[in-house]
Amino acid sequence: MKHVFLIDGSGFIFRAYHALPDSMKRPDGTVVNAVYGFTAMVLKLLADTDADHIAVIFDRARKTFRSDIYPEYKAHRPPAPDDLIPQFELVREATRAMGLKAVDMEGYEADDLIATYARQAREKGAQVTIVSSDKDLMQLVGDGVVMMDAMKNRMIGPDEVFEKFGVGPDRVIDVQALAGDSSDNVPGVAGIGVKTAAELINTFGDLEGVLSNAHTIKQPKRREKLMEQADNARISKQLVTLCQDVPVDVPLDDFDVVRPDVNLLLAFLKEQDFKSLFAKVAALGLSIGDNGNAKVSVASGGLSGVPPSVAPILEPLPAVQFELVQSEAALAAWIAEAQDAGLVAVDTETTSLNAMSAALVGVSLCVTPGRACYIPLAHKGPQAQGGFDFGDGADSPAQGAPEQIPLKRALELLKPLLENPGVLKVGQNIKYDMVVLSRYGVNIAPVDDTMVISYVLECGQHGHGMDELARLHLDYETIKFKDVAGTGKAQVTFDLVDLDKALDYAAEDADVTMKLYKRLKPRLASEHMNTVYETLERALIPVLVQMEREGIKVDATELKRLSDDFAKRLGDLEIEIHTIAGEPFNIASPKQLGEILFDKMGIQGGKKGKTGAYATGADILEGLAAEGHELPARVLDWRQLAKLKSTYTDALINQINADTKRVHTSYSMAGTSTGRLASSDPNLQNIPIRSEEGRKIRKAFIAEPGHTLLSADYSQIELRLLAHVADIEQLKKAFHADLDIHAMTASEVFGVPLEGMDPMVRRRAKAINFGIIYGISAFGLARQLDISRGEASDYIKAYFERFPGIQKYMDDTKAFAAEHGYVTTLFGRKCHVGGINDKNPMVRGFSERAAINAPIQGGAADIIKRAMVHLPGALAEAGLSARMLLQVHDELIFEVSDSELDATRTLVKAVMESAATLDVPLVVDVGIGANWDDAH
Structure with missing residues (x-):
């Protein structure tokens, strides 16, 4: 035994499935x-390798011993596509037809079997090549073990592992334990990525070294997360550590390479109608009459007894074909192909994530999965210095470019292609492009x-970024931006990336987008x-x-x-806090506090x-303040003011666009678990509504001269939805009568x-009304109203006795979620609820509260989205020039010409109130003002 090849069969299957069209039947x-x-790739390996022992290792079932350690492990992965399931057994048939062992084992993943066989082979003195690109197997690299990415014909040794993880193979599991893996539901430590994990491991040696020294880490958020989630990291290490002592059923010695039974192999290829593979195998000169048990020698690149001249290398899985488009003729050919196909994946490369200030660097296109192009438009030469010359439309590139x-x-x-109504343009977060x-x-x-x-x-099941979707649905690891642009201070903008690197990165984005589109x-x-x-969603994108x-x-x-005012007040609060404490200390330090x-x-x-550090989170300080302690109350004031200053008054000045002189938020369409939009850079949805400071910040949002801001806000929409979906007759009558619902x-x-x-009695009823929507507990209501837990429990009990339909709605919703794993809104949106059947009561309770709330909050999100989709057309049809500027939960903000205020107010109110038909009326409160606060 000199060289053992261990082929990751499951990885081969999924890569082949997503790389080739499903029209192959x-x-x-x-x-x-x-x-x-799969067959083409394995035959290619047989033709090229000098291995004397080969096996193909498969996963048998999703549930393994890791599921007992952590039930959520890989639990959110969708089932295999229907047209792939019948191919699993056919792949095993192909393996056997090629004279190879097909190995799997109940309770273990293929990676565990590979790890075990690799250890056994090394103990026998053999070299080991693991044929896979799976990062989870990289912990095995070293000491006579290498990996080979057959798709890219690339060897993976210790240097390549270090390039990926920032540590050697012996510390890969420590990095993975900290970073986690969302595609497999390995929790890791929130906020710790691979780069940070590597820095920590290199500093402290290993996982336990990091966790035991977490209290010494300077960054407060990182320190707190490591201390709070140490158990998650340890569990994650168990999940990512491969088992090297599996009691395997098939011994390693059984993997010796034998000449395939040609009758069996050709019969299999013929049955599948693989004409090209049949012809290639037949052309190798294998006689149908061979007895099928002679040894195979593949060192020379062919089978024994077959001259190299008549033993062509069998074709591998078709590799991706990426073209760099640098001439008008080449671009015209791609445009024509896209026009004919009527479908093209599009992606842009720019100098920034801010779409309103980013400069365009290039465009990539993909018409057919596996074939894409990149069109560089503004790349600079390697010696380029200084800022980007934005949007000059130059007819000639800069010197040295x-x-x-x-x-x-x-x-x-x-432009004609991208604006052609007969060609569908597909993107991943295409709103940015x-x-x-x-x-x-x-346009x-x-x-x-x-x-x-x-x-x-x-x-609600996972994130929706390209990297995660590619891992989840394509079993593919994408090239990362840092791989082409560098990291930290050495990172460059994309216009300074070499074209060969830019091609692979950019064209891959379009290719992966097209593959995801075909899959999803x-x-x-x-x-x-x-x-x-x-x-709801697609129609909202152009809006x-x-x-x-x-x-x-x-x-x-x-x-x-x-x-300046906030800074002065922070200084005054700091003096007050230090006076109460009796000494100066760092208020921002949880440990010192x-x-x-x-x-x-x-x-x-x-x-x-x-x-050994005390917990000083907001919940702790709020509880102490409620007990009458002055210092925690003042610290809460200090934290709130400091956050408002850094997040809004300071940051907003720097976020004013140099060209438009306005602030442009970005809306995330896939950032919440209920369908709500999220706002970022800047986040305009988290400005406090009721606090004096929040109102002052809203006053800084103003209308252009000759215009007024109009705010249209759904009144108590979530309570109205609750009355509708839970069919609460008393609430419905109250809303129809326009009573004070609280x-x-x-x-x-x-x-x-x-x-x-x-008023105090009404306040308590209001707290219960809104708390019920969020599945509030007696403990939570007690804290909110500053009453005993028993009194709060009595309030909730009385509430359910008076409105039994609400209790039924909650019970039915939890039961539905437990059975299906999701709940639905009034308009059919599915909100998946992880942890609904978790054995941990705290996890399960949180998920149940989320399940109760999701149909209500998600339904409200659906309604305002319906209104947003209809409003631009309605305004245009009425000849009104009002511009919709912001969406903040249940509120829309418009900038309206002073001469069109009355007509716009009437139309906006009518469209929003007709966005859904409920058993109760939808009511929209409309306000106007020179600034946002006056209009709200």
Whole structure:
């Protein structure tokens, strides 16, 4: 035994399936793309390798011993595609027909078997080649073990492992334990990526070294996460550590290479209708009459006794073909191909993630999976210095720049394609590309979006970024931006990336997008999610593009004044806090704050974590403040003010766009588990509504001269949805009668008259009304109202007795979620709820509360999205020029010409109130003002 080849059969299957079209079928209609790709790759290996022992290792079932350690492990992975399932056994037949052992084992993953056989082979003195690109196997590299990525014909040794993980193979599992793996549901430590994990392991030696020294780490968030989630990291290490002592059924010695039974091999190839492979195998000169048990010698690149001249290398799985487009003729050919196909994946490369300030560097296209191009438009030479010359449309590249089509000319050629209504443009988060290109006069339409499709199908199950979707659905690891642009201070913008690296990175984005589209789009119909996608999400994309382009004007002078005021108040609060504490300390340090509160001041209730530091989170401080302790109350004030200053008054000034003089937020369409939009850079949805400071910040958002801001806000929409979906007759009557719903609830639950009601009683009813939507517990209500837990429990009990339909809704919703793993909104959106059947009561309770809330909050999100989709057309049809600027939960903000205020107010209110038909009326409150606060 000299050289053992261990082939990751499961990896081969999925890579083959996603690389080849599903139109490859046998005469009986069975799809065989994965079988063909697998067989071609293995035959290629047999022709090229000098191994004397070869086996193909497969996964048998998803549930393994790791599921007992952590039930959520790989639990969110979707089932295999229907047309792939029959191919699993055919692949095993192919393996046996090629004279190889097909090995799997109940309770273990293929990776564990590979690890065990690799250890056994090394103990026998043999070299080991693991044929796989799976990062989880990289922990085995070294000491006579290498990996080979057969798709890219690339060897993976210790250097390549270090390049990927930042550590050697012996520390890969420690990095993975910290970083986790969302595609496999390995939790890791939140906020710790591979790069940070590698830095920590290199500093402290191993996982336990990191965890035992976590309290010494300077970065507060990183320190807290490591201390709080140490158990997750240890569990993760168990999950990622491969088992090297599996009691395997098939001994290693059985893997010796033998001449295949040609009758069996050719019969198999003929049955699958693999004409090209049949011809190639036959051309090798193998006689049908051979006895099938002679040894195979493959060292020379062919089978024994066959001259190399007549033993051509068998074709591997077709590799991706990426073309660098540097001439108008080449670009014209791609455009023509896309026009003929009627479908093209599009991706842009830019200098920034901010779509309103990013400069366009290049465009990539893909028409057929596996074949894509990159069109560089603004790459600079390697010695380029200074900033990017944005949007000059130069007809000739800068001196020293690589050959490329001038940006202005390329866009002239691309514009008819990208705007052609007969060609569907597919993107991954295509909204970004649409905003970027719209600034160059190119308005992409119509569009589909793989990120949004994934979100509609699997909202709440996982993230929807390209890297995660490629791992999850294509079993493919994408090239990372840092791999081509560097990291840290050495990172460059994409216009400075060499074209050979830029080609692979950019073209891959378009190729992966097309493959994801082919994989995900058909599921919308089969899973009955087309309506949600087409009427809510896809239709919203161009609306959000226009809103992001519009932005909103802010008063920089007012923001600066506010920032100075906040700084002064923070200084005053700091003096007050230090006076109460009796000594100066770093208020931003949880460790120092905990020592002051619980050691020096002797406040009861302090709880130390594993590192010995006291917990001082907001919940702890709020509880202490409620007990009458002054210091934690002042610290909460200090934290809130510091956050507002750094997040808004300081940051917003720097986020004013130099060209538009406005602030442009970006809306995430796939960032929540309920369908709500999220806002970032800046986040305009988290400005406090009721606090004085929040109102002051909103005053800085203003209208242009001659215009007014109009705010249209759904009134109590979540309570109205609750009344509808839970069919609560008393609530429905109250809404129809336009009663004060909280006063009515107080009257019903507490038996008090509506006239002359104590405001405190109404406040308690309001807390219950809104708390019920979020599945509030007696403990939570007690803290909110500053009453005993028993009293809160009595309130909730009385509430359910008066409104039994709500309790039934909650019970039915939890039961449905437990059975199906998701809940649905009124409009058919699925919100998946992980952990609903978890054995841990805290995890299960959290998931149950999320399940109760999701149909209500998600339904409200659906309603405002329906309104947003209809409003631009309605305004245009009425001849009104109002521009929709912002969406903040249940509120829409418009900038309206002063001369059109009345007509716009009437139309906006009518469209929003007709966005859904419920058993209760939808009511929209409309306000106007020179600034956001006055309008709200």
